[in-house]
Each structure stands twice: as structure tokens, then as C-alpha cells.
Amino acid sequence: MTLKEKINAANEEALRRIVAANPVLVDVAPASEVVPGMRDKLILHSGPPVTWERMCGAQRGAAIGMCLFEGWAKDAASAERMLAQGEIAFEPNHHHATVGPMAGTITKNMWVWVVQNKAFGNRAQCRQVESFQQFGDYSKEALSGLQKWRDIWAPTLRAAVRKMDGVMLKPLIARALQMGDEMHNRVVASSSIFANAIAPILVDCGRSKEDVVATLYYIGNHPFLFLGLAMAAGKAAMDPARGIEASTVVTAMARNGTEFGIQVSGLDGEWFTAPSPRVKGLFLPGWKDADAGADMGDSAITETVGWGGAVIGGAPGILTFTGGTAEEALGFSREMRNISVGRSPDYLIPALNFEGAAVGIDIRKVMQTNTVPVIDTAIAHKEPGHSIIGGGIVRPPLECFKKALTRFGEKYKE
Amino acid sequence: MMPMKLEDLLRTKPVFVNVGVRSFGDSLREAGYQVIHVDWSPPAGGDQKMAELLDDLL
Amino acid sequence: MVRKTAVRKNRYLDSVFLMLVAQRIASQPGIHDASAMLATEANRKLLAGMGYGDDGKDKDFAAAGPNDLVLAVEGDAAAVDAVMANADSYFARGYAAEAGSAPEPRSIAEAVTARPESSVAVISVPGEYAAREARAALRAGLHVFLFSSNVSVDDELALKRDARDRGLIVMGPDCGTGYLGGAGIGFANVVRRGPIGIVGASGTGMQEFASLVHRAGSGISNGIGTGSRDPSDAIGAISTIAGVDALESDAATKVIAVISKPPGESAIAVLAERLRRCKKPVVTCFFGEGHDDRIKGVSTLDEAVGAALVAAGEKKPQFLESEEGALQRSASSEKAKLQPGRRYVRGFFAGGTLCYQAQSIFRRAGLSVYSNSPLHGMKELTDPYQSREHTFVDMGAETFVHGRPHPMIDATLRRRRLEQEARDPSVAVILLDFVLGSIASADPVSDLLGAIQSIRTMGICVAASVCGTNEDRQSLEMQERSLRRAGAMVFASSAQAASFCREAALLLGGGE
Incomplete structure (x- = not known):
């Protein structure tokens, strides 16, 4: 078999594994219980590895928030000192079968969604999605959302999920994609389907009436509720495609606000990074482009698995992100086909004549066509201490793919 | 795919792939021939070394 | 049930x-x-x-x-x-996609996947990328029409060898014209299909030949371009021979015309051997050179058309008969109108081969010409922007087309040059060619009309020919009519226009 044939076969196998994924929400649990390798004084973060020195403002702010949340420090100043002195370890979520939105910070007492890929048995986790601490806001108000999640919402959801014996996510996601969701910045339909499905069980899950009511309010009024589930499902779907000899399929795209990193199946364990790009975006009142930090978060796992920017043509609700025209948004989704190994048989896009979403980004095709994936994302402030300031479209640096392909050549070419 | 021999090609109505200047394809299309246009840009952003590597891998 | x-x-x-x-x-x-x-x-x-x-x-x-x-x-x-x-x-399966909704493929391989019946790649990307795309096309099983120039000899040789091994052909690099299965590719005129096949290393040579065949009432079966360098020793006429092979077994082809600049010494041996074995009549036109015992040929495209028509059993038409006496007479009557001191012929060509042919016609009369693309024995025009004595300039040469469209598309440089020549008191005759067909300018004569009129006002003679047919969108007849109206002498072919200039030059005694 020639190297090209070997690569093509390996990529077909990667595609087969990705589309065979069967993600099921099986639990909601504290990270210390379920995240492999979780320990005290460890903050997991989004993106490729990074140190406190090189960390961007928003992620620093989120780390300070976690020190306060865990009670490691009594105030922001002492938290910052601890972090600067290296008393707290940093590791990427992706090294722990886990993902996190924006700063993506996860510590032992942060509760996470647990999704099992029933087709392969592997599990993946994602933390709560909210609009404050994950953007670098460590104020009392911001942290109160994390506390309620830890003390009320997450444990109540856990009771219901366990009672339901898991929630099948694949049909739910397929349905929501046809209702205008794209699983990254538009998860209104999926959040609502999920809330509807779990609501009757919540009522009868054995938790106190106060907790149940509070949780019902939470899930019924959270437009980004499902993003955490989608990210965990995406991660659970992608992990079995890791480490396939000679495969050029991208298994992760993740950003820490300093660097954009990708991982490739046939080069397992390695990151290929370049400076995080700036997001071309729209801003909430009071904010402007100059306030924005660079691209951040593990949420591009959704694009990696074939959602997000790859299906944005089917999400009319967030057309404003892409410049406003449906044609432009469809163009993005069509472009993604040119750099992918295949299409999903399950995730169909009505706006693209019910064709399947592009799946399995191939670094060779990216380089060949100079087309990098499209990612739609939220925007954090460049300084610590702020909540969400906007959202928009971003493209990974071609440099990441160039480095990966160069390394691939070194490893596999005779 | 089995390539079509030149002498066979001369007997058939050729089907074109146009790469580069669009008007070459347009004039063939206007003359009633099937043309698929390739939306071409320099491979690997014009990086010759990358392009050579791609030749081996893709 | x-x-x-x-x-x-x-x-x-x-x-x-x-x-x-x-x-x-x-x-x-x-x-x-x-x-x-x-x-x-x-x-x-x-x-x-x-x-x-x-x-x-x-x-x-x-x-x-x-x-x-x-x-x-x-x-x-x-x-x-x-x-x-x-x-x-x-x-x-989704719904049937609406027409035009499919995205354009980003690579040749994708295009072939989308349309597996594809058979020919037409490649016109910048030269530095051309070899790579041509390789991709061959690998995808496509024949290659390679318009791009600036491809290295090594790449060309490798591509042509690869194509030969795969039973494919690379037409080019630097291939301007082709006729495949009735399709005119690149710069091509609308011509009837007929019994005459062409293998050509020169684009405008093929266009002129095909147009003249059409105007003679016959037609072209197929026209296989090879690229200008194919007959050189470095390449060894690989595509020329592949073209002859294909036309030999092509039932529609009765006669094969091979049109090219003179082949290299070793290439001519290989080619001669191949042509000798050919089962069909072959007419070769190498513009008066390389005609040793091995290959018998003709010296002008007009003669080639005549010979091909005869070999195909058809009649040579009246308009191809350029009688020397008649040309002499009209040259002498034009000379009479010239002011003293006007003694040089200046040709500015859109078609490189037509420039070559004109030099060959002058050389055979013992006339010497300066050119930026000199035929063997002619003088090099060191500054292509400055004419000397008799001068023939190939306006499609690299110096002129670098970063701008070919003169067949964009007349700007030729117009400027004519304005410059109009001020030169030693110019007697301006020789021009106009090339019609696909890709070419929508109205080539109009593009230069103003310049021609001002030349005429200065009392300079203008001799012109139009390469094309009435079926071309620019219409031969209309272009010729505009030229005549502007006071130009219009000849049926480029060779005849050059022959007229030769007679004029001989009378004027300008060249040595």
C-alpha cells in the first residue's frame, strides 16, 4: 500500500468511527469523581498547554475565579499571587478527556456533564456553560452562578439523568440541527428539547421542591444550556478517532486565548499551535473590537466533529454572525465539505438540500485548498474580570495546519 | 479511473476541467461543452515546500 | 406480495x-x-x-x-x-440539488470525483504552479491542455514522459490553441469539421492554418497543440509524435499537417522517422528551415493549407494563389505614393508564429530584419521598444506580456507602438495581423482603428491580414471591412501580407 492509500484508508476509518459515535448523557458529577487525573490544586483549562506567564487576561481572570471558588485563596490578589508562584498546576482539558467553554477552567469541585459514547465505551466531560466566570469574570456575582450549579442545579440534574438511565443525544442533536441549531452558538432548540425531555423526570427525581423549581427555571431559561452537552458529545465522538496510524484527520481544535492548537489523529499527543487569531465579531453594548481578547475555548470541538461553523448555513438565527446573508452562511458550510473526509449520515442540513454535515477535517485538504475551518464563537475581554462582550466568526491560523502537515511528513514519509 | 486514450478522445465530445483563467472554460461552455471549473488558488498559500509535501501525501 | x-x-x-x-x-x-x-x-x-x-x-x-x-x-x-x-x-440522499448550487471544486481531483467522465484539463494557472496542476491532472487520468508558460524544461519533459506512460498527452506548456473532438480550446477560431488534422507547436500558426482551411471550404478533424518547445531536442517532440499517432488512427483525419518552428537536430531525426512510417499523407511546415532530405515540407502556412487540401482531394482556392507579379505591381503603386526617405517595413504582430513566418518570407528574398524573436540568421532587436530599419516585433513576447494580457486580448501596447512609429519619418509600410476567435478581443480592428487612421494620415502604407472566419464572433468580413475603410490594404492571409511587404522592401531597397 502506498502512503497515500494508507492515509486514505486511515481517514476512512477515522470517519467511520466519528459517524458511528453514539453519545449518551449518563451523568452529571463533580470533576473529582469523573475527570481522569483530576486532583487538588489543579486547574484544567481550554486550548493547548499554557503557563500563567503566557496566559491571556480572560483565562487569568477565570483561574482567579476558580481559586476563589475552591477556597484556595481568600481574595483575588492572593489568588493571583498563588498562581504567579506556581502553587496551582495548569493542564489542558483535552489531556483529560474533557472540554470547557471559553477559559474552560475546571477544578475538582466543578461539576461536569458526563457523556458516554456507547459505540466505543469512552466517556467525555464538559463543564457548565455560563456567561460570566468562563469569560474571566471573578466577581462575587459571577461565582454565585458556579456555586448554584455546584450546590443545586447540577446535583438535581444528576438525579434526573440517573433516573432516566441516560439521555440519547444523537437523535436530539439531529432534530435540533434541523430546527436551526448549529450546536455551537445556536443551541436554543436543543436546549429546549432537552429541558422538555428532562422536566417531568426532574419533578419526580426525589430532590427537594425548592431545588427542582430552581433547576426547572435554570434549564428553561438558559439559551446555552445544551452547549455543554454538545461539547461533551463532540469530545466523546472525536476521542475514538485519535491515534489512527497515518490518519490526517483533525481530532481537536482548541484555543487558550494565547495560542490556537490543533491535534491530528496520526500524530496523537502532539499539539500544533500558532498565535490565537482575533475574532471578527459583533459586540454587546459598551464594547468594541479594541477590548476583545484573542480566540479562546475548547468549544471548537463542535466544528471538529462537524457542527458549528460546518453547519452554520442551517442556522438562520445567527446569520448576523456571518455577515448577515444566508448565502454567505451556506457558503461557509459548503467550503467545509472541500476540506473534509466525508459527510454525516445522521446530521442533515435542510438548507443544504438535506445533505449531511461535513465530517473529518483533513489537514492535507486544508493545505491544498488554503481553506481553514470556519468557527463561530463568543468573545471575551482581553483583561481579567469581565463577562461576555460579543461573538463572531474566526478562522484558525493556517500555520497550525502547516506545522502539522510538516510533522506528518517527517513521521510518515520514507 | 482508466484514462481515455487520445485517439478515443478525438472521437468523443470531450468533457473539460478548467483550472485557472475562467474565460477558457466559459468559451467552451458557450460552445456547448461540459466544463467544470476549479476554484483554484496557489496550493499551501504559495508555499512551494508544502506543495511538494502535499504531492507525496494527497 | x-x-x-x-x-x-x-x-x-x-x-x-x-x-x-x-x-x-x-x-x-x-x-x-x-x-x-x-x-x-x-x-x-x-x-x-x-x-x-x-x-x-x-x-x-x-x-x-x-x-x-x-x-x-x-x-x-x-x-x-x-x-x-x-x-x-x-x-x-438529500433532495436533488438545484442547478448551480454545488460549490466549485477546489482541486482537479475533486473535479474529477464530481464528474468522472471528465477527459481534458485546461490549465492556465501561473507558470510556477502549472507543472503541479498538470501532474494532478495526469494522475486523475486527464489529457492536459497547458496554456501556462514559464514551465521549466525539466518539468515539461517529466510531464510528457509521465503522460506517455499513461497513454495521455500534454498539450503545452505554452499551448495557445487546440481543436479536440470539435471543441476549440484556448485561442481558437470557429471552423468547420473536416478531413485535415493538425499537430502544431505554434498557436497562431494553427489558428491561421485552420481558418484558411475553413475559408477554403474544407475543415479540421482535430488540432493537437504541443507547446512551442516540444520539437526542441530537450523535449524530443514527445507530444508531436503522440499527436501524429492519434491522428493516424483517427478515422476522421485524412491528412495530417505538422506546423512548428524548425525542430532540433535530434528531434528532427526522430520525427522524420515517425512521419515516414505514417500511413496518412503528412504536410509539414517548419517555415523554411530544417528541410533537409529527411522531411520534405513547405515554407508558409498558405502553402501548407494548399498542400493539405490537395492531399485531401480537395481544390486549392483562388484566394491562396498570391501571384508575385500582382504583389509587385501593387507594391510599386504604393511606393509611388510614399514621401522620399520612407523606406522601412515595420511589422507588429499579435501572433508569434506570424512574426516568424514573415521573417522567413523576408529571408528567402535576401532581406534582413531586426526582431525581438529573430529567426535563425536574422538580427536581434536589442531594445524591443525601439525599431531599426526593417523590424518585426512579436508583441506577445515575454517582455510585453509580463503582468499584462496578451496583445490578442489587449491592444494597448500595440496601439502605443503604432503611435510612436507614426512619428518616424523612415517608416514606409506597417504590417499588422489581427487574430479573431474565442478569448481574443471582441473587436480587434476597432482597438487599433484610431492608430491606423493616424498612420495613414502620415502617408504610411498599412498592410494587414485577419486570422479568423465569418463564424467567429468578431466576424472576419466585418473586421476586414473596417480595415479597408481605415485605408489599410487587406490581404487574405498573413503570408500574403508579408509577401506584399517583401516586394515593397525590395523596391524600397531598405534592407541589405
Whole structure:
């Protein structure tokens, strides 16, 4: 078999594994219980590895928030000192079968969604999605959302999920994609389907009436509720495609606000990074482009698995992100086909004549066509201490793919 | 795919792939021939070394 | 008649989409009815009521739930089995895409995947990328028409060898014109199909030849361009020989014309050997050079057209007969109109081969010409922007087209040059060619009309020819009419216009 044939076969196998994924929400649990390798004084973060020195403002702010949340420090100043002195370890979520939105910070007492890929048995986790601490806001108000999640919402959801014996996510996601969701910045339909499905069980899950009511309010009024589930499902779907000899399929795209990193199946364990790009975006009142930090978060796992920017043509609700025209948004989704190994048989896009979403980004095709994936994302402030300031479209640096392909050549070419 | 021999090609109505200047394809299309246009840009952003590597891998 | 079900676990599809799936299946021959739905309890009951599920013995059906899809089909046993064996393809297929909605492929390989019946790649990317795309095309099983220039000799040789091994041909690099299966590729004129096949290393040479054949009432079977360097020793005429091979076995071709600049010394030996073996009559036109004993040929395109027509059993038309006496007479009457001191012929060519042919015609009369693209024995025009004595400039040469369109498309440089020449008191005759056809300017004569008129005002003679046919969108007749109206002398071919200039030059005594 020639190297090209070997690569093509390996990529077909990667595609087969990705589309065979069967993600099921099986639990909601504290990270210390379920995240492999979780320990005290460890903050997991989004993106490729990074140190406190090189960390961007928003992620620093989120780390300070976690020190306060865990009670490691009594105030922001002492938290910052601890972090600067290296008393707290940093590791990427992706090294722990886990993902996190924006700063993506996860510590032992942060509760996470647990999704099992029933087709392969592997599990993946994602933390709560909210609009404050994950953007670098460590104020009392911001942290109160994390506390309620830890003390009320997450444990109540856990009771219901366990009672339901898991929630099948694949049909739910397929349905929501046809209702205008794209699983990254538009998860209104999926959040609502999920809330509807779990609501009757919540009522009868054995938790106190106060907790149940509070949780019902939470899930019924959270437009980004499902993003955490989608990210965990995406991660659970992608992990079995890791480490396939000679495969050029991208298994992760993740950003820490300093660097954009990708991982490739046939080069397992390695990151290929370049400076995080700036997001071309729209801003909430009071904010402007100059306030924005660079691209951040593990949420591009959704694009990696074939959602997000790859299906944005089917999400009319967030057309404003892409410049406003449906044609432009469809163009993005069509472009993604040119750099992918295949299409999903399950995730169909009505706006693209019910064709399947592009799946399995191939670094060779990216380089060949100079087309990098499209990612739609939220925007954090460049300084610590702020909540969400906007959202928009971003493209990974071609440099990441160039480095990966160069390394691939070194490893596999005779 | 089995390539079509030149002498066979001369007997058939050729089907074109146009790469580069669009008007070459347009004039063939206007003359009633099937043309698929390739939306071409320099491979690997014009990086010759990358392009050579791609030749081996893709 | 049978009823069968198929269950797809954990699969969601929109109910309207499922109705479309059911409709498609129901329209298959031998199928009476089909349903595709989510296996909710209500739907299972509905299907059971229609006789599906085998009274509970169909285990998959009985176990299906609201997260699963069920396909239920009724019809002739064989037809139902065929549908069931292929069930996923019905789920996978979207609606038929609307015309034009498919994105353009980003690579040749993708294009061929999208349209496997593709047979020829037309490549006009910048030279530095051209070899790579040509390789990709060959690998995808395509013949290559390579318009791009600036491809290295090594790349050209490698491409042509690769093509030969695959039974394919590389037409080019630097290939301007081709006629394949009736399609005119690149710069091509609309010509009738007929018995004469061309293998040509020169684009405008092929255009002029094909147009003259058409105007003579005959036609072209196929025209295979080879690129200007193919007959050199470095390449060894690989594509020329492949073209001759193909035309030899092409039933529509009765006569083969080989048009090129003089081949290299070793290439000519190989070519001569191949042509000698050819089962069909061959006419060669190498512009007066390389005609040793090995290859007998003609010196102008007009002679080549005449010889090819005769070999095909057709009549040589009147307009190809340029009688020397007549040319002499009109040259002498033009000379009479010139002011003293006007003694030089200046030719500015859009067609490189036509520039070459004109030099060859002058050389045979012992006239010397300066050119930026000098024929063997002619003088090099060191500054192509500055004429000297008799001068023939190939306006399509690299110096002029670097970063701007070819003079066949954009007349700017030629117009400027004519304005410059109009101020030169030593100019007696300006020789021009106009090339019609696809890609070329929409109205080539109009582009230069103002310049021609001002030249005429200065009392300079203008001799012109138009390469093309009345079927070209620019129309030969209309272009010629505009030229005449502007006071130009219009000749039936480039060779005849050059021959007129030769007579004028001999009378004027300008060159040595």
C-alpha cells in the first residue's frame, strides 16, 4: 500500500468511527469523581498547554475565579499571587478527556456533564456553560452562578439523568440541527428539547421542591444550556478517532486565548499551535473590537466533529454572525465539505438540500485548498474580570495546519 | 479511473476541467461543452515546500 | 406480495424528510406502499394495523422505540428485498440539488470525483504552479491542455514522459490553441469539421492554418497543440509524435499537417522517422528551415493549407494563389505614393508564429530584419521598444506580456507602438495581423482603428491580414471591412501580407 492509500484508508476509518459515535448523557458529577487525573490544586483549562506567564487576561481572570471558588485563596490578589508562584498546576482539558467553554477552567469541585459514547465505551466531560466566570469574570456575582450549579442545579440534574438511565443525544442533536441549531452558538432548540425531555423526570427525581423549581427555571431559561452537552458529545465522538496510524484527520481544535492548537489523529499527543487569531465579531453594548481578547475555548470541538461553523448555513438565527446573508452562511458550510473526509449520515442540513454535515477535517485538504475551518464563537475581554462582550466568526491560523502537515511528513514519509 | 486514450478522445465530445483563467472554460461552455471549473488558488498559500509535501501525501 | 420492516436504532430524521423517503421508495417498480417514520408507539400501532410486524414475531420492530427509525415496505418480494438491501441509501440522499448550487471544486481531483467522465484539463494557472496542476491532472487520468508558460524544461519533459506512460498527452506548456473532438480550446477560431488534422507547436500558426482551411471550404478533424518547445531536442517532440499517432488512427483525419518552428537536430531525426512510417499523407511546415532530405515540407502556412487540401482531394482556392507579379505591381503603386526617405517595413504582430513566418518570407528574398524573436540568421532587436530599419516585433513576447494580457486580448501596447512609429519619418509600410476567435478581443480592428487612421494620415502604407472566419464572433468580413475603410490594404492571409511587404522592401531597397 502506498502512503497515500494508507492515509486514505486511515481517514476512512477515522470517519467511520466519528459517524458511528453514539453519545449518551449518563451523568452529571463533580470533576473529582469523573475527570481522569483530576486532583487538588489543579486547574484544567481550554486550548493547548499554557503557563500563567503566557496566559491571556480572560483565562487569568477565570483561574482567579476558580481559586476563589475552591477556597484556595481568600481574595483575588492572593489568588493571583498563588498562581504567579506556581502553587496551582495548569493542564489542558483535552489531556483529560474533557472540554470547557471559553477559559474552560475546571477544578475538582466543578461539576461536569458526563457523556458516554456507547459505540466505543469512552466517556467525555464538559463543564457548565455560563456567561460570566468562563469569560474571566471573578466577581462575587459571577461565582454565585458556579456555586448554584455546584450546590443545586447540577446535583438535581444528576438525579434526573440517573433516573432516566441516560439521555440519547444523537437523535436530539439531529432534530435540533434541523430546527436551526448549529450546536455551537445556536443551541436554543436543543436546549429546549432537552429541558422538555428532562422536566417531568426532574419533578419526580426525589430532590427537594425548592431545588427542582430552581433547576426547572435554570434549564428553561438558559439559551446555552445544551452547549455543554454538545461539547461533551463532540469530545466523546472525536476521542475514538485519535491515534489512527497515518490518519490526517483533525481530532481537536482548541484555543487558550494565547495560542490556537490543533491535534491530528496520526500524530496523537502532539499539539500544533500558532498565535490565537482575533475574532471578527459583533459586540454587546459598551464594547468594541479594541477590548476583545484573542480566540479562546475548547468549544471548537463542535466544528471538529462537524457542527458549528460546518453547519452554520442551517442556522438562520445567527446569520448576523456571518455577515448577515444566508448565502454567505451556506457558503461557509459548503467550503467545509472541500476540506473534509466525508459527510454525516445522521446530521442533515435542510438548507443544504438535506445533505449531511461535513465530517473529518483533513489537514492535507486544508493545505491544498488554503481553506481553514470556519468557527463561530463568543468573545471575551482581553483583561481579567469581565463577562461576555460579543461573538463572531474566526478562522484558525493556517500555520497550525502547516506545522502539522510538516510533522506528518517527517513521521510518515520514507 | 482508466484514462481515455487520445485517439478515443478525438472521437468523443470531450468533457473539460478548467483550472485557472475562467474565460477558457466559459468559451467552451458557450460552445456547448461540459466544463467544470476549479476554484483554484496557489496550493499551501504559495508555499512551494508544502506543495511538494502535499504531492507525496494527497 | 410481502411486507417487511427495517429498523435503524438511534436515528432521527425530520418527518417531512421521511415522507420524501417513503415516496421515493414507493415509486420503485414492484413496490406498492412504503412508510418511513420514527417508531413511536402510535406509529408502531399504525404500521401493525397495516399488517407490518408479523404479529409480534418481527423482533426488531417490536423492540423499536421513539428514538429509532422504522422503514416499512410492501410489494413484490424481489423488489422489497432490493429496497431493504439498499435502505440506507434512501435515508442518505438529500433532495436533488438545484442547478448551480454545488460549490466549485477546489482541486482537479475533486473535479474529477464530481464528474468522472471528465477527459481534458485546461490549465492556465501561473507558470510556477502549472507543472503541479498538470501532474494532478495526469494522475486523475486527464489529457492536459497547458496554456501556462514559464514551465521549466525539466518539468515539461517529466510531464510528457509521465503522460506517455499513461497513454495521455500534454498539450503545452505554452499551448495557445487546440481543436479536440470539435471543441476549440484556448485561442481558437470557429471552423468547420473536416478531413485535415493538425499537430502544431505554434498557436497562431494553427489558428491561421485552420481558418484558411475553413475559408477554403474544407475543415479540421482535430488540432493537437504541443507547446512551442516540444520539437526542441530537450523535449524530443514527445507530444508531436503522440499527436501524429492519434491522428493516424483517427478515422476522421485524412491528412495530417505538422506546423512548428524548425525542430532540433535530434528531434528532427526522430520525427522524420515517425512521419515516414505514417500511413496518412503528412504536410509539414517548419517555415523554411530544417528541410533537409529527411522531411520534405513547405515554407508558409498558405502553402501548407494548399498542400493539405490537395492531399485531401480537395481544390486549392483562388484566394491562396498570391501571384508575385500582382504583389509587385501593387507594391510599386504604393511606393509611388510614399514621401522620399520612407523606406522601412515595420511589422507588429499579435501572433508569434506570424512574426516568424514573415521573417522567413523576408529571408528567402535576401532581406534582413531586426526582431525581438529573430529567426535563425536574422538580427536581434536589442531594445524591443525601439525599431531599426526593417523590424518585426512579436508583441506577445515575454517582455510585453509580463503582468499584462496578451496583445490578442489587449491592444494597448500595440496601439502605443503604432503611435510612436507614426512619428518616424523612415517608416514606409506597417504590417499588422489581427487574430479573431474565442478569448481574443471582441473587436480587434476597432482597438487599433484610431492608430491606423493616424498612420495613414502620415502617408504610411498599412498592410494587414485577419486570422479568423465569418463564424467567429468578431466576424472576419466585418473586421476586414473596417480595415479597408481605415485605408489599410487587406490581404487574405498573413503570408500574403508579408509577401506584399517583401516586394515593397525590395523596391524600397531598405534592407541589405
